[in-house]
């Protein structure tokens with residue numbers, strides 16, 4: 001199958017999976033003065049491929065939606081969920097059981113909420129992420145194992161390097177390590193929009209990405225810079241880079257029930 005034929009049937013639904021209210025953006029952005037308050041978007045993505053559905057990240061837990069004031073994690077972070085993942089899937093005619101594949105950029109708390117909705121799905125992640133998140137130093141590496149305890153370890157597929165999910169070049173996992181040991185992005189070839197890199201936590205804003213500014217608390221700062229450079233090499237070849245935590249950039253991108261074709 002040629003790439004153009006394969007691409008013709010591909011669609012991407014962008015799902016709003018929560019808000020992070022942060023009272024100290026300097027924790028994320030090296031350019032931010034300490035104490036800067038920001039709201040950060042959270043996104044998950046439903047990739048509709050003729051051979052199956054892939055959900056990329058599962059956002060902040062739907063259970064928080066019951067509390068409009070949100071859930072306070074600590075002194076600097078409140079999570080809110082104005083609309084649930086389940087409700088957004090229902091609105092586009094999808095049930096959680098329809099989703100056979102989960103792809104995880106990494107296993108931080110705001111990317112693994114709602115895994116309990118998908119007990120039958122196979123989860124794709126980098127082996128380096130698995131080893132870190134399920135290893136003896138998980139907490140020290142900033143993971144919270146109970147937030148992904150719902151993942152069936154027998155249904156985890158560990159990937160090393162690039163991985164062409166459907167075998168036709170339209171949906172490809174791309175390692176972008178640094179934020180965490182096995183952080184990765186998803187490169188999706190859409191028929192009209194063109195190629196898009198769902199870049200996860202590669203950077204927290206378009207400005208930081210452009211400046212190559214890396215969060216000081218990342219696992220590996222050199223690898224983080226190399227991953228930004230790798231994304232810029234893709235961008236130079238026409239790929240759009242989507243940074244899901246940049247709420248201003250995300251306002252420009254249609255969320256479900258609209259879709260990106």
Ligand SMILES: [Zn+2]
Nearest residue numbers: 108110111201
């Ligand atoms: Zn994140």
